[in-house]
Amino acid sequence: MSAKIFPTAQDAQNAFYEALERCDLEAMMAVWSEDEEIVCVHPAGQRLAGQAEVREAWRRMFAGGPKLRVRITQQVVIASVMLEAHSVHENITVTGETRPRPPMVATNVYLRTAAGWRMIVHHASPAPGQPQAAAPAHKGPPKTLH
Amino acid sequence: MSAKIFPTAQDAQNAFYEALERCDLEAMMAVWSEDEEIVCVHPAGQRLAGQAEVREAWRRMFAGGPKLRVRITQQVVIASVMLEAHSVHENITVTGETRPRPPMVATNVYLRTAAGWRMIVHHASPAPGQPQAAAPAHKGPPKTLH
Numbered sequence: 001m002s003a004k005i006f007p008t009a010q011d012a013q014n015a016f017y018e019a020l021e022r023c024d025l026e027a028m029m030a031v032w033s034e035d036e037e038i039v040c041v042h043p044a045g046q047r048l049a050g051q052a053e054v055r056e057a058w059r060r061m062f063a064g065g066p067k068l069r070v071r072i073t074q075q076v077v078i079a080s081v082m083l084e085a086h087s088v089h090e091n092i093t094v095t096g097e098t099r100p101r102p103p104m105v106a107t108n109v110y111l112r113t114a115a116g117w118r119m120i121v122h123h124a125s126p127a128p129g130q131p132q133a134a135a136p137a138h139k140g141p142p143k144t145l146h
Numbered sequence: 147m148s149a150k151i152f153p154t155a156q157d158a159q160n161a162f163y164e165a166l167e168r169c170d171l172e173a174m175m176a177v178w179s180e181d182e183e184i185v186c187v188h189p190a191g192q193r194l195a196g197q198a199e200v201r202e203a204w205r206r207m208f209a210g211g212p213k214l215r216v217r218i219t220q221q222v223v224i225a226s227v228m229l230e231a232h233s234v235h236e237n238i239t240v241t242g243e244t245r246p247r248p249p250m251v252a253t254n255v256y257l258r259t260a261a262g263w264r265m266i267v268h269h270a271s272p273a274p275g276q277p278q279a280a281a282p283a284h285k286g287p288p289k290t291l292h
Contacts (some may be wrong), residue, residue: 035224037222037223037224038224039222039224039231039233039253041233041251041253041271041273043271044271044272044274045273045274046251046273046274047220047233047235047251047273049222049233074193076183076185076195077183078181078183078184078185078255078257078266078267080226080228080229080258081227081228082226082227082228082229083226083228083229083230083231084229085185085229085231085255085266085267087185087187087193087195087267087269089193105187105192105193105269107185107187107253107255107267107269109224109231109253109255111224111226112226120224120231121224121231121233121253123233123251123253123269123271125187125189125190125269125271125272126190126271127187127191127192127193128190128191128192
């Protein structure tokens, strides 16, 4: 799909968020592994699996053109030789809005392939804005599930 | 923390959901890597990082005693020698409720450690119940973020 080589998982991640900001579908898909075993979960979205589903969702999302800025904070990296998991907070600002949205928490998993590091999992979901001083787990049934 | 050895990532995952159903805190923490680099995101919850935060959240969640049954479906496994990522749907039934809750989508990442396979990331979030025939990405601002 692309000759782009990412020497590190972090390079792949940087390219992922750049493609997201630019709404560049080809650059986005060049970040992903070419394997069928890829998984993408957008906030409040269906779990997408495989090239066709993942690509189609990004295509729809990018149709409106660039409007987001994403600032990554609080990254935790768990690395092995062939696979890395990055947990990050995505601080998203939308063009025309005066204040940033509440952060998303994302789990990004990268695989070292013959063509360099590629994304295999992106799972993003809304994170509450406040630190967990009062435990969300006690506030109601949906949050106690686990 | 425990001498429990999980020979495969799937064994660790089975033990994870058994511990969750039984509300067994020690069994739950025995599934996790003993490293500080562990990450847990409960549905609609703060990102938890490190042993203390992860343990405390499970402790609070388990305080009410067993009330959940979890049936895992639609598993996608991405495996390398040292690390595996499992994407699953968690179909949760709560004791006393007549119908199952909408599924959660979970990304579970396992690391092969000196003490067998252990969990390093659990990220769960609500998944919409219906297939993505009409794209959620077009329904409103929070879903278009990415």
